[in-house]
Amino acid sequence: MFLDKMLEKLEYTCLQGDVHISITELVYDSRKAGKGHVFVCITGAISDGHAYIQEVVEKGVVAIVVEKDVPMPKNVTVIRVENTRQALAYMSAAYFENPAERLITIGITGTKGKTTTSYMIKTFLENTGKKVGLIGTIETIIGDKVIPANNTTPESYILQKTFAQMVEAGCECVVMEASSQGLMLHRMDGFTFDYGIFTNLEPDHIGENEHKDFDDYLSCKSKLFRQCKVGLVNIDDSHAERILQGHTCEVETYGFSEKADIRATDVKLVHRPGYLGIAYRVEGLMNFDVDMNIPGKFNVYNSLCAIALCRHFEVETTKIQKALHSVRVKGRVELVPVSDQYSVMIDYAHNAMSLQSLLTTLREYNPKRLICLFGCGGNRSRSRRFEMGEISSNMADLTVVTSDNPRFEEPQDIINDIIEGVKKGPGKYVEIIDRKEAIRYCIDNAREGDVIVIAGKGHEDYQEIKGVKYHMDDRELVKDILAER
Numbered sequence: 128m129f130l131d132k133m134l135e136k137l138e139y140t141c142l143q144g145d146v147h148i149s150i151t152e153l154v155y156d157s158r159k160a161g162k163g164h165v166f167v168c169i170t171g172a173i174s175d176g177h178a179y180i181q182e183v184v185e186k187g188v189v190a191i192v193v194e195k196d197v198p199m200p201k202n203v204t205v206i207r208v209e210n211t212r213q214a215l216a217y218m219s220a221a222y223f224e225n226p227a228e229r230l231i232t233i234g235i236t237g238t239k240g241k242t243t244t245s246y247m248i249k250t251f252l253e254n255t256g257k258k259v260g261l262i263g264t265i266e267t268i269i270g271d272k273v274i275p276a277n278n279t280t281p282e283s284y285i286l287q288k289t290f291a292q293m294v295e296a297g298c299e300c301v302v303m304e305a306s307s308q309g310l311m312l313h314r315m316d317g318f319t320f321d322y323g324i325f326t327n328l329e330p331d332h333i334g335e336n337e338h339k340d341f342d343d344y345l346s347c348k349s350k351l352f353r354q355c356k357v358g359l360v361n362i363d364d365s366h367a368e369r370i371l372q373g374h375t376c377e378v379e380t381y382g383f384s385e386k387a388d389i390r391a392t393d394v395k396l397v398h399r400p401g402y403l404g405i406a407y408r409v410e411g412l413m414n415f416d417v418d419m420n421i422p423g424k425f426n427v428y429n430s431l432c433a434i435a436l437c438r439h440f441e442v443e444t445t446k447i448q449k450a451l452h453s454v455r456v457k458g459r460v461e462l463v464p465v466s467d468q469y470s471v472m473i474d475y476a477h478n479a480m481s482l483q484s485l486l487t488t489l490r491e492y493n494p495k496r497l498i499c500l501f502g503c504g505g506n507r508s509r510s511r512r513f514e515m516g517e518i519s520s521n522m523a524d525l526t527v528v529t530s531d532n533p534r535f536e537e538p539q540d541i542i543n544d545i546i547e548g549v550k551k552g553p554g555k556y557v558e559i560i561d562r563k564e565a566i567r568y569c570i571d572n573a574r575e576g577d578v579i580v581i582a583g584k585g586h587e588d589y590q591e592i593k594g595v596k597y598h599m600d601d602r603e604l605v606k607d608i609l610a611e612r
């Protein structure tokens with residue numbers, strides 16, 4: 128492909144050389160650069176692509192794209208843009224021949240519920256015979272191919288490449304999570320979503336390398352509604368109006384509010400031994416009953432917005448009802464069969480909002496005791512630790528503080544932060560740094576009627592320590608502990 132074709136939709140200045148040159152590959156990592164490539168210099172969180180110009184020129188790169196002043200390398204085209212991440216997105220879309228235009232694209236943003244909703248939508252749409260690709264926190268699914276995820280929303284080049292592979296695999300639709308960082312870092316620039324979904328908003332992802340404050344977080348999420356054709360918005364969320372500020376899409380609303388286009392009413396918790404579920408009625412633009420065998424009031428929101436979306440695809444009501452009865456998402460309110468006497472649940476709640484909503488909804492099922500085990504990730508928003516500690520202390524009968532992914536921090540330091548939060552509330556707590564031993568403690572001390580929540584790691588099958596991911600899966604830990612008893 129010619130460089131000028133890749134730059135077509137971008138504003139740029141050619142500082143040196145010719146733009147009508149043939150390019151063999153688009154790269155943004157010097158380690159992958161080679162002859163005939165164009166290299167886009169990204170200013171990253173850890174390193175700066177502009178520092179590798181000499182290296183890539185020696186490897187035979189014919190053009191570079193920069194956003195900073197750099198010494199001019201010889202015999203190479205140099206393109207200057209305002210923002211190289213944005214340039215990478217536009218160039219990637221062009222390089223893969225705008226695959227998003229050949230897919231129905233559905234993007235979901237919000238603090239919580241994105242992953243759950245995306246699987247519900249995929250399941251519903253597949254019931255109409257459509258082939259649906261998925262991109263999110265757990266994995267990317269392209270037809271029969273499943274690739275574990277690195278990021279919830281991948282870098283633009285990977286995203287566009289994935290879209291192209293989906294088109295190739297015969298997918299008609301793609302449902303994806305649009306993370307706030309993904310929106311902030313221009314990973315989804317260069318195409319328009321057919322549908323944008325807003326689940327909810329609470330402060331999160333605020334801190335070093337993440338968002339500078341709540342306004343920035345909110346404004347990144349709102350970007351989706353200037354980049355989609357139809358927006359489906361949770362009208363009950365107090366931030367809905369701000370999320371829609373400056374929107375350019377058609378808007379449809381869902382929620383419990385009388386004003387919502389699609390409403391949930393008559394919510395009933397379903398509690399049978401070894402079974403926690405929820406039932407409700409859909410009203411407004413659609414009318415039917417729903418009975419789900421996954422728990423949690425928040426799953427009313429998740430399923431309601433998936434239903435609202437499916438209305439646009441004319442999915443038959445009976446198919447939605449059937450799909451909802453069987454839908455399950457790995458590591459999201461996932462019940463592990465352990466005992467008839469008590470319940471063990473693996474969940475991905477790893478911030479204040481999710482833990483609060485999780486524990487609130489589990490309380491409603493009237494467990495004898497609610498036991499909450501969790502740790503917090505290192506090198507992530509520190510405020511999560513104090514907040515989660517306090518919430519658990521206020522809402523659980525017993526909090527078991529342990530390790531999550533410490534990354535480059537000391538596990539004990541993270542635990543100390545959590546305990547500072549726990550101490551603000553009235554709850555009892557124990558501290559067991561080793562995650563397996565902490566789970567063992569919960570199981571050894573379980574009593575009839577208890578609900579034990581193992582929170583924070585959900586689908587993850589690793590524990591990340593100092594840059595290395597060691598195999599660890601909460602499901603396997605539970606199984607091993609039971610076998611060792």
Ligand SMILES: CC(=O)N[C@H]1[C@@H](OP(=O)(O)OP(=O)(O)OC[C@H]2O[C@@H](n3ccc(=O)[nH]c3=O)[C@H](O)[C@@H]2O)O[C@H](CO)[C@@H](O)[C@@H]1O[C@H](C)C(=O)N[C@@H](C)C(=O)N[C@H](CCC(=O)O)C(=O)O
Binds near residue numbers: 168264280
């Ligand atoms: C902190 C952060 O956001 N890191 C992400 C980011 O890294 P970065 O671009 O800052 O990379 P960097 O290492 O500083 O390097 C800068 C540039 O120099 C280049 N480089 C680097 C070294 C070298 O030798 N040569 C070279 O050319 C790199 O290729 C890059 O282009 O860009 C990478 C590629 O897109 C991401 O994989 C990586 O995500 C890491 C894994 C991450 O954990 N990110 C989190 C914060 C994140 O994005 N989370 C959101 C939301 C999660 C959710 O709540 O669901 C997500 O969407 O995943």
Ligand SMILES: Nc1ncnc2c1ncn2[C@@H]1O[C@H](COP(=O)(O)OP(=O)(O)OP(=O)(O)O)[C@@H](O)[C@H]1O
Binds near residue numbers: 484
């Ligand atoms: N609509 C919701 N509102 C509040 N909490 C929710 C909602 N849906 C799920 N949760 C809680 O949040 C956790 C994460 O849910 P899910 O993975 O669907 O959200 P997400 O938006 O994809 O999160 P992440 O950004 O971490 O990937 C669940 O395990 C559950 O505890």
Ligand SMILES: N[C@H](CCC[C@H](N)C(=O)O)C(=O)O
Binds near residue numbers: 279531532583584587
């Ligand atoms: N996508 C989230 C995942 C956090 C999950 C938790 N287990 C942790 O490691 O902090 C993040 O990167 O902030």
Ligand SMILES: [Mg+2]
Binds near residue numbers: 263265
């Ligand atoms: Mg997710």
